[in-house]
Amino acid sequence: xxxxxxxxxxxxxxxxxxxxxxxxxxxxxxxxxxxxxxxxxxxxxxxxxxxxxxxxxxxxxxxxxxxxxxxxxxxxxxxxxxxxxxxxxxxxxxxxxxxxxxxxxxxxxxxxxxxxxxxxxxxxxxxxxxxx
Numbered sequence: 001x002x003x004x005x006x007x008x009x010x011x012x013x014x015x016x017x018x019x020x021x022x023x024x025x026x027x028x029x030x031x032x033x034x035x036x037x038x039x040x041x042x043x044x045x046x047x048x049x050x051x052x053x054x055x056x057x058x059x060x061x062x063x064x065x066x067x068x069x070x071x072x073x074x075x076x077x078x079x080x081x082x083x084x085x086x087x088x089x090x091x092x093x094x095x096x097x098x099x100x101x102x103x104x105x106x107x108x109x110x111x112x113x114x115x116x117x118x119x120x121x122x123x124x125x126x127x128x129x130x131x132x
Contacts, residue, residue, distance in 0.1 A: 016054060024057040031064055033108050033122045042067075068123050075106060080129050083107070083120055087130060090117040 003011045019025045032039035045063045046055045092098035101107040
């Protein structure tokens with residue numbers, strides 16, 4: 001965690017030392033899908049590109065787009081329909097196709113006090129193929 005010696009409200013005030021705005025940090029968290037490894041990977045890619053702080057939303061968006069493009073290329077045509085069904089229903093069945101989507105990290109499982117549900121990897125949310 002950044003600035004561990006500070007109280008939480010003081011840390012929040014320092015966000016702009018690391019990111020150009022709190023919205024950039026929020027986007028980073030959202031696009032990670034709650035996976036720390038993904039968050040760190042995006043953060044690392046942004047740092048490699050910018051080579052300075054604060055990190056910009058423009059750089060983060062480029063990193064997101066590059067990762068989205070890579071993921072889209074890895075998705076088979078029949079998998080797009082399964083992904084569209086996950087978007088609509090927030091469920092998966094025992095079908096092997098869904099198992100592949102989960103193992104490939106195209107679909108994530110989430111849970112809270114109300115239960116569990118599935119959704120697509122947030123990186124894919126802007127993919128044109130989901131709207132076909």
